[in-house]
Amino acid sequence: MNRRIGVAVLGLGWMGQAHSRSMLRIPSLFPNRSFDPVLVVCADTEEERRERAVRDFGFERAVADWHEAINSDDVDVVWVTAPNMLHVPMIEAACAAGKAVFSEKPIGGKPEQTVEAFELAAKAGVRTGVGYNYLWAPLVLHAKHLIDSGALGEITHYRGRFLSMYGSDELGLLTWRFILDQAGYGVTSDILSHSVSLAQFLIGDITSVVGMQNTTIPKRPLPTGAASHYGRGRPEDPKGDVENEDFASMLCHFENGATGTFEVSRTMVGPESQNAFEIYGTKGSLAWNLETMNELQYYKLTEDPSSGYTTIYGGDRFPFHGAFSPGQANPIALEDLITIEDFSFLEAVATDAPFSPSFREAVDVVNVQQALINSWGSKSWENVTDLTGGSNGK
Numbered sequence: 001m002n003r004r005i006g007v008a009v010l011g012l013g014w015m016g017q018a019h020s021r022s023m024l025r026i027p028s029l030f031p032n033r034s035f036d037p038v039l040v041v042c043a044d045t046e047e048e049r050r051e052r053a054v055r056d057f058g059f060e061r062a063v064a065d066w067h068e069a070i071n072s073d074d075v076d077v078v079w080v081t082a083p084n085m086l087h088v089p090m091i092e093a094a095c096a097a098g099k100a101v102f103s104e105k106p107i108g109g110k111p112e113q114t115v116e117a118f119e120l121a122a123k124a125g126v127r128t129g130v131g132y133n134y135l136w137a138p139l140v141l142h143a144k145h146l147i148d149s150g151a152l153g154e155i156t157h158y159r160g161r162f163l164s165m166y167g168s169d170e171l172g173l174l175t176w177r178f179i180l181d182q183a184g185y186g187v188t189s190d191i192l193s194h195s196v197s198l199a200q201f202l203i204g205d206i207t208s209v210v211g212m213q214n215t216t217i218p219k220r221p222l223p224t225g226a227a228s229h230y231g232r233g234r235p236e237d238p239k240g241d242v243e244n245e246d247f248a249s250m251l252c253h254f255e256n257g258a259t260g261t262f263e264v265s266r267t268m269v270g271p272e273s274q275n276a277f278e279i280y281g282t283k284g285s286l287a288w289n290l291e292t293m294n295e296l297q298y299y300k301l302t303e304d305p306s307s308g309y310t311t312i313y314g315g316d317r318f319p320f321h322g323a324f325s326p327g328q329a330n331p332i333a334l335e336d337l338i339t340i341e342d343f344s345f346l347e348a349v350a351t352d353a354p355f356s357p358s359f360r361e362a363v364d365v366v367n368v369q370q371a372l373i374n375s376w377g378s379k380s381w382e383n384v385t386d387l388t389g390g391s392n393g394k
């Protein structure tokens with residue numbers, strides 16, 4: 001018999017809704033599962049979102065105070081989907097209540113907060129997961145398979161970027177993402193974290209970095225009420241200061257000897273959501289881009305002088321894809337990745353199996369972020385060190 005897993009979702013904005021919808025879809029998409037998710041309670045400070053939680057998502061109840069949601073007896077797993085600076089207090093309370101916890105990335109807004117969350121969970125012995133959803137893309141998993149099987153030979157260079165236009169409009173609202181005490185750092189917390197998590201998953205640890213950062217749109221219209229990620233103000237609206245970085249770039253060395261370059265921006269005009277990587281090896285290379293997430297470019301070195309990149313389309317021959325679309329080249333979408341990660345996390349909870357990415361992998365990401373931040377001050381190369389002091393034996 002499937003195990004009943006009661007779920008609490010803290011924050012019903014973009015990600016809270018995406019995870020809640022995923023939970024609703026899991027039974028029909030994954031009939032061979034070991035659990036049945038039950039949307040027990042949702043917490044949000046916005047009344048309208050609480051009403052939607054019950055009316056449209058079928059939560060049994062919705063509360064304004066997130067503590068109440070965590071401490072409900074019928075909740076087994078807590079989803080942390082609120083702005084960054086609420087992550088650690090929410091995780092602390094979930095750990096105190098002995099609940100498994102899945103947190104959206106980056107976990108807190110500053111490296112020391114991610115470490116704090118990791119240590120709280122390790123001490124409480126609760127199971128953890130983190131929302132690096134792109135690691136679950138079927139073609140990213142296939143890229144990992146090709147790399148691990150040696151198809152690319154020795155990896156020599158990794159090029160990662162996340163160039164998004166979500167902040168490119170100077171009338172885009174000053175939402176929590178731009179405020180230090182709500183988001184922490186800017187693009188390095190928000191989207192470099194995705195790029196680094198992909199790189200570490202695909203080719204391994206980063207050992208040293210040097211980089212730069214910049215804020216290109218220093219003021220934005222102040223929001224009134226609950227502002228959406230893509231909300232827009234008017235030219236005459238009062239403005240406030242952007243308090244964290246819009247752009248960052250990084251050169252790095254990987255433990256396996258490869259070099260790397262990373263660029264992330266939320267204000268460039270043109271690339272709309274270019275979360276992308278290129279991986280170069282001695283026998284071939286790969287390229288993937290979220291904007292065309294159902295395509296993987298593969299170059300295989302051969303004697304044939306007319307060879308070049310080939311396009312591998314997504315399809316049910318790759319992991320998880322067939323749950324959503326049968327056959328070949330019938331595409332899947334962004335929220336499907338969130339459904340895959342939620343299914344995988346709950347399956348691990350139900351069967352007591354290991355799960356990755358966990359808070360440990362989230363720390364691996366901020367270890368790199370901290371070295372990058374250090375290099376902004378020192379203007380020189382910085383070694384990546386384990387901010388937990390190696391408490392996991394790393």
Ligand SMILES: NC(=O)c1ccc[n+]([C@@H]2O[C@H](COP(=O)([O-])OP(=O)(O)OC[C@H]3O[C@@H](n4cnc5c(N)ncnc54)[C@H](O)[C@@H]3O)[C@@H](O)[C@H]2O)c1
Nearest residue numbers: 011012013014015043044045046081082083084104105131
């Ligand atoms: N994995 C991804 O690809 C991805 C994408 C977007 C966001 N995120 C992460 O998800 C988290 C949330 O981002 P978002 O875009 O969904 O934000 P959002 O602004 O759309 O939603 C946040 C929600 O939290 C609610 N909230 C604020 N204070 C609260 C409180 N005290 N108690 C309860 N609810 C409260 C807000 O009312 C809102 O509904 C962030 O940590 C972000 O980094 C991850």
